[in-house]
Amino acid sequence: MAFADYEYFYHDIRDSKGGVVGRVRALNDGDVSLIWQKHEEALEQVLALATGDGAANATAKVIEIALTNFPDLVADVICLASGEDWDRAIQGVRKMPLGLKMEALGTIIRMTLESEGGLEKLFGILELMRPARSQNQAAA
Structure with a gap:
C-alpha cells in the first residue's frame, strides 16, 4: 500500500424509498479551499452563527x-463531494428535496470531520486560513 494507491471512499445517499440517488465523499483541503474561495462570505456567516452561541450540536x-x-453553497459542496460532472450534478442537486x-x-460533514478530527478542529483550520486570505487580498 502506498499513498499513490489512495482512493476516495464514497457513501451512498438514499431517498425515502431506499433508492441510491448519488454518492458523496469526504472533502479534502483542496475542496475546502475551493469552496472557501467561492463562498467566503457565506461560510463566514455560517461559522459565526454556528459557533456564536456555543451550541451543543x-x-x-x-x-x-x-x-x-445559503442553498448555492450547499449545492456546490454536494456536487464537489459527488465527484460527478459538475454541470449535470448541479441540476439534479438543485431539484433534490x-x-x-x-x-x-x-x-459529507460527518465523513470530513472523521478524517479531520472533529468540527472544532475543522473550524480551527478555517480560522488559520483567514490571515493568509486577508494578506493575499491586500496584495492583489
Missing part, C-alpha cells in the same frame, strides 16, 4: 444554517 446547526440561508440535501450534507 454545532454540526446540526451548521447544516440548518447552510440549508436555510430539502431532507435529501440535509442527508447528503450531513454525510
Whole structure:
C-alpha cells in the first residue's frame, strides 16, 4: 500500500424509498479551499452563527444554517463531494428535496470531520486560513 494507491471512499445517499440517488465523499483541503474561495462570505456567516452561541450540536446547526440561508453553497459542496460532472450534478442537486440535501450534507460533514478530527478542529483550520486570505487580498 502506498499513498499513490489512495482512493476516495464514497457513501451512498438514499431517498425515502431506499433508492441510491448519488454518492458523496469526504472533502479534502483542496475542496475546502475551493469552496472557501467561492463562498467566503457565506461560510463566514455560517461559522459565526454556528459557533456564536456555543451550541451543543454545532454540526446540526451548521447544516440548518447552510440549508436555510445559503442553498448555492450547499449545492456546490454536494456536487464537489459527488465527484460527478459538475454541470449535470448541479441540476439534479438543485431539484433534490430539502431532507435529501440535509442527508447528503450531513454525510459529507460527518465523513470530513472523521478524517479531520472533529468540527472544532475543522473550524480551527478555517480560522488559520483567514490571515493568509486577508494578506493575499491586500496584495492583489
